[in-house]
Structure formats: C-alpha cells, structure tokens
Amino acid sequence: xxxxxxxxxxxxxxxxxxxxxxxxxxxxxxxxxxxxxxxxxxxxxxxxxxxxxxxxxxxxxxxxxxxxxxxxxxxxxxxxxxxxxxxxxxxxxxxxxxxxxxxxxxxxxxxxxxxxxxxxxxxxxxxxxxxxxxxxxxxxxxxxxxxxxxxxxxxxxxxxxxxxxxxxxxxxxxxxxxxxxxxxxxxxxxxxxxxxxxxxxxxxxxxxxxxxxxxxxxxxxxxxxxxxxxxxxxxxxxxxxxxxxxxxxxxxxxxxxxxxxxxxxxxxxxxxxxxxxxxxxxxxxxxxxxxxxxxxxxxxxxxx
Amino acid sequence: xxxxxxxxxxxxxxxxxxxxxxxxxxxxxxxxxxxxxxxxxxxxxxxxxxxxxxxxxxxxxxxxxxxxxxxxxxxxxxxxxxxxxxxxxxxxxxxxxxxxxxxxxxxxxxxxxxxxxxxxxxxxxxxxxxxxxxxxxxxxxxxxxxxxxxxxxxxxxxxxxxxxxxxxxxxxxxxxxxxxxxxxxxxxxxxxxxxxxxxxxxxxxxxxxxxxxxxxxxxxxxxxxxx
Numbered sequence: 001x002x003x004x005x006x007x008x009x010x011x012x013x014x015x016x017x018x019x020x021x022x023x024x025x026x027x028x029x030x031x032x033x034x035x036x037x038x039x040x041x042x043x044x045x046x047x048x049x050x051x052x053x054x055x056x057x058x059x060x061x062x063x064x065x066x067x068x069x070x071x072x073x074x075x076x077x078x079x080x081x082x083x084x085x086x087x088x089x090x091x092x093x094x095x096x097x098x099x100x101x102x103x104x105x106x107x108x109x110x111x112x113x114x115x116x117x118x119x120x121x122x123x124x125x126x127x128x129x130x131x132x133x134x135x136x137x138x139x140x141x142x143x144x145x146x147x148x149x150x151x152x153x154x155x156x157x158x159x160x161x162x163x164x165x166x167x168x169x170x171x172x173x174x175x176x177x178x179x180x181x182x183x184x185x186x187x188x189x190x191x192x193x194x195x196x197x198x199x200x201x202x203x204x205x206x207x208x209x210x211x212x213x214x215x216x217x218x219x220x221x222x223x224x225x226x227x228x229x230x231x232x233x234x235x236x237x238x239x240x241x242x243x244x245x246x247x248x249x250x251x252x253x254x255x256x257x258x259x260x261x262x263x264x265x266x267x268x269x270x271x272x273x274x275x276x277x278x279x280x281x282x283x284x285x286x287x288x289x290x291x292x293x294x295x296x297x298x299x300x301x302x303x304x
Numbered sequence: 305x306x307x308x309x310x311x312x313x314x315x316x317x318x319x320x321x322x323x324x325x326x327x328x329x330x331x332x333x334x335x336x337x338x339x340x341x342x343x344x345x346x347x348x349x350x351x352x353x354x355x356x357x358x359x360x361x362x363x364x365x366x367x368x369x370x371x372x373x374x375x376x377x378x379x380x381x382x383x384x385x386x387x388x389x390x391x392x393x394x395x396x397x398x399x400x401x402x403x404x405x406x407x408x409x410x411x412x413x414x415x416x417x418x419x420x421x422x423x424x425x426x427x428x429x430x431x432x433x434x435x436x437x438x439x440x441x442x443x444x445x446x447x448x449x450x451x452x453x454x455x456x457x458x459x460x461x462x463x464x465x466x467x468x469x470x471x472x473x474x475x476x477x478x479x480x481x482x483x484x485x486x487x488x489x490x491x492x493x494x495x496x497x498x499x500x501x502x503x504x505x506x507x508x509x510x511x512x513x514x515x516x517x518x519x520x521x522x523x524x525x526x527x528x529x530x531x
Contacts, residue, residue, distance in 0.1 A: 004410055015398045213394045216354065217455070218383030219411040 009230020065154035232294030236286030311362035340515035346498035387456030446477030
C-alpha cells in the first residue's frame with residue numbers, strides 16, 4: 001500500500017501541474033520568510049553582541065597604584081558573578097593609546113612631551129555578562145573606593161556614570177529588539193503557516209469530487225489521504241530545494257555589504273558555516289508543513 | 305438480499321420527508337428499475353444502501369447485516385461489494401482509464417498481477433479496450449459511462465447501483481449502456497437502477513418500482529414505465 005500511495009502522490013504532483021506550481025510558489029515564499037527570520041535573528045543577535053562587547057566600565061587607578069594593588073582589584077572583580085571579563089591596561093599601554101588618539105593634535109602632543117612623565121594611570125576594562133549589570137558593578141567599585149586602606153583606595157575614577165545613559169539606552173534597545181524580533185517572527189510565522197495551509201486546502205478542494213468517488217469505491221481513509229500527503233511533502237521538499245539554491249548566491253552577494261553594515265556579521269559566512277542547520281530547518285519545515293496541511297485539508301472530505 | 309425496513313429520510317427538520325416509510329425487498333440477481341419524478345426519493349434510497357447518507361428512521365439490511373450498525377472497516381467492505389454508477393460518471397479526472405479501474409482493485413487489496421490481468425478483461429466486456437490509456441477528458445459521455453461501469457463491476461460485486469446512468473447520454477449510447485447492464489444482470493449481479501427514462505424501463509421489461517413523494521406507490525414484477 002505504501003508503494004502505491006507514494007506512486008499516486010508523485011503522479012498527482014506531476015499531473016496537477018498548475019496546482020502543484022501554485023503550491024510550490026507559495027510555499028517557497030513562506031520558506032524564504034522563514035529563512036530570513038533565521039538569518040535575521042542570527043544577525044540581530046550578532047549585532048547586539050557586538051554592541052554589548054563595545055560597552056564596558058573602565059576603572060582608572062591613581063598613578064601611584066602598585067601592580068599588586070591593581071591585580072588584587074582585578075581578582076576581586078573577576079570573582080563577581082556579574083563580571084564576564086576584566087582586561088588590564090598598563091600605564092604604558094594607556095599612554096600609547098592616548099598618543100595614537102591625539103596624534104594629529106599637535107598642541108596636546110606638545111603638552112604631553114612638556115610633562116616629561118606619564119600622567120596616565122593604569123586601568124581595568126570590565127565587561128559584564130549583561131548590560132543591565134553594569135550598575136551593580138559600578139556600585140561595588142564605588143563602595144570599594146570609599147573604603148579607606150582597601151584595594152579600592154587606589155581607584156581614581158570609574159567612568160560608568162558618564163556612560164550610564166548610553167548603557168541604559170542600549171540595554172533598552174537590546175531588550176526591545178529581542179521582544180520585537182520574537183513578536184515579528186511569531187506574526188510572520190503564523191501568517192506564513194496560514195497562507196500555506198490555505199493554498200494546500202485550495203489545491204485539495206479542487207480534488208474534492210475525486211475524494212468523494214474514492215469514498216464511494218470503498219477506499220480507506222489512509223488510502224485517500226496518503227497520496228495527498230505525499231504531494232504535500234513534495235511541495236515542501238521542492239520549495240525547500242529552491243530556497244536553498246537561491247539563498248546561496250543571494251547571501252554570497254549580500255555578504256560583504258552585511259559585514260560592512262552590521263559589523264561582525266557576514267550573512268554568507270553564516271549561511272555556509274550553518275548550512276546543515278539551514279538545510280534541516282528549511283527542508284524539515286517545508287516537508288512537515290506540507291504533510292500536516294494536506295492531512296488537515298483532506299480530513300473534511302473523508303466520510304466516517 | 306437487500307431489505308429496506310420502514311426506512312425514512314428527512315434532510316431538514318420541518319421539511320417533507322425525502323423518503324417516507326419505505327419497505328422494499330430485493331432478491332439476488334434481480335433487475336429493479338426505480339422510477340419516479342425528480343425529487344421522488346430514488347437517489348436518496350440508493351445513497352442509503354451504500355451508506356453515503358444515514359436513514360432518519362428504519363433500517364436497511366444487506367444480507368443479514370444492518371448497514372447502520374457497520375463499523376468503518378465493515379462499511380468499506382460493503383462499498384467494495386457494491387458497484388456504483390452515476391449520471392455524472394464520477395471518474396477520477398487525474399487518472400487514465402486503466403488507473404480508474406485499477407483503483408477499485410487496489411482498494412480491495414488486489415495484487416499488481418491480478419490488476420494487470422483483470423483490467424483489460426473488464427474493458428473488453430464493456431467494449432472500450434482501445435481507450436485504456438486515455439484520460440476521462442479525452443472520452444465521450446458514452447465512453448466515460450462504460451469506464452464507470454467497468455470500474456463498478458471489476459471487483460465482481462453482488463450488487464450494482466446505477467443512479468440515472470443514461471441521464472447524460474444520447475439514445476445510441478443509452479441503448480449500449482442498458483445492454484451492458486442487462487448482460488451484467490444476466491451474469492448474476494443484482495442491478496438496481498434509478499431512472500426517469502421511459503424507453504429504458506420499457507426496453508428492460510423487468511421489475512419496476514414506482515416512487516412518488518418519497519413513498520412506493522407501485523411495484524410490478526414485469527412492469528412498464530407508468531407514473
């Protein structure tokens with residue numbers, strides 16, 4: 001029976017040329033939407049991660065702070081659960097960076113040379129696990145700074161409060177983007193599912209008389225619905241292949257632009273390095289969508 | 305063989321019954337013509353026999369089994385044992401002639417070898433062998449009805465139901481179809497045919513059951529068309 005059902009499903013897919021073409025086109029668009037949601041979600045995540053990585057809190061030490069004191073502070077910060085990383089910038093590195101930033105500003109360079117010594121202290125660049133945690137880290141540093149004789153006594157300045165507004169805004173953007181992204185994905189996903197389901201329902205509607213005849217002749221429910229499900233699976237599989245074939249050159253063309261625009265995210269690199277995931281996600285969605293839509297669409301015409 | 309026991313059918317509450325309190329017994333190998341005006345209840349009576357619709361009251365027996373008590377699998381078995389022909393042929397449009405007939409054998413679980421042997425044989429019987437690979441859209445009305453008959457009889461059913469089988473046919477094809485039905489009946493299959501074609505009924509010259517407003521008003525063993 002399985003062989004016959006499969007054969008009739010394939011024959012039905014081929015013989016119902018225009019209907020199959022319409023179903024494949026609609027499903028291809030839906031799978032494109034799905035692929036863009038996948039890639040878009042990854043791009044958003046990467047972009048937000050890039051932005052998050054750029055945000056940090058810097059602790060500036062006094063020029064007389066010893067290496068030991070700075071190391072103690074670094075260890076204490078690394079032990080905090082909110083802290084992802086703590087990078088040490090020495091006085092010499094700070095000076096070199098300063099010179100590089102102001103190399104075209106002759107006045108500043110002259111003033112620096114006139115000083116004769118390095119006016120800059122060492123610093124620690126602290127990255128939190130989440131942007132919302134910077135306030136907690138800053139409060140800890142402020143408390144440390146207030147303790148006389150403690151490791152925080154050599155802290156000159158913490159730059160959190162100057163950047164607080166930007167950090168808060170970024171935190172909001174990240175949270176809103178994630179929620180908005182999820183909402184858009186859900187709406188587009190449901191809309192796409194409904195469109196595909198209705199398209200397949202229309203395709204099966206045109207076969208309702210045939211289904212009626214099959215009922216009268218004594219065909220079992222699975223014998224009636226089986227070929228339609230096979231056709232539905234074929235709609236999904238063919239659409240999936242089309243989407244993957246088009247995505248390859250499209251992402252290759254878009255790759256350099258995406259990297260320029262978004263920073264660290266190259267859409268072509270993502271597509272190629274995650275090809276297995278994309279393949280299974282897109283083909284799997286197409287096949288499952290086609291099968292389920294056909295199953296549900298035939299059901300109303302089956303007589304019990 | 306087939307017994308309608310005080311069967312009624314009401315489609316809409318408050319509307320007149322399509323079939324009202326019909327009791328009818330049909331013996332094996334009979335040829336029964338059900339005649340009456342449009343809306344007399346002929347098609348409703350036939351549809352209840354292969355359980356496309358359920359009676360509102362009464363019971364229909366096929367052999368000793370009440371059709372209303374059959375489970376899904378038994379119902380499918382019943383339908384495979386009843387051949388059906390309709391006025392609009394009801395062929396599967398996306399299958400060719402061979403596949404249309406083979407379908408009836410496949411749902412009965414027959415092997416590919418049996419199918420390859422039986423399909424050409426039954427097409428010979430109805431006289432349409434040369435169109436074996438054609439699609440329904442490529443056939444005339446008469447040819448389509450022959451294919452429908454072939455599909456209906458390929459499983460050698462006990463009963464053949466024909467609902468206005470000549471309704472869409474010209475006189476020559478009508479005569480050919482009637483001759484085929486008579487031949488099938490002569491081979492032992494019970495035939496129940498609903499029609500309002502006077503010439504067909506008179507040509508057959510066998511049992512005539514007349515329906516009017518959902519009831520049987522006359523039942524003649526060798527009747528003529530008379531309303």
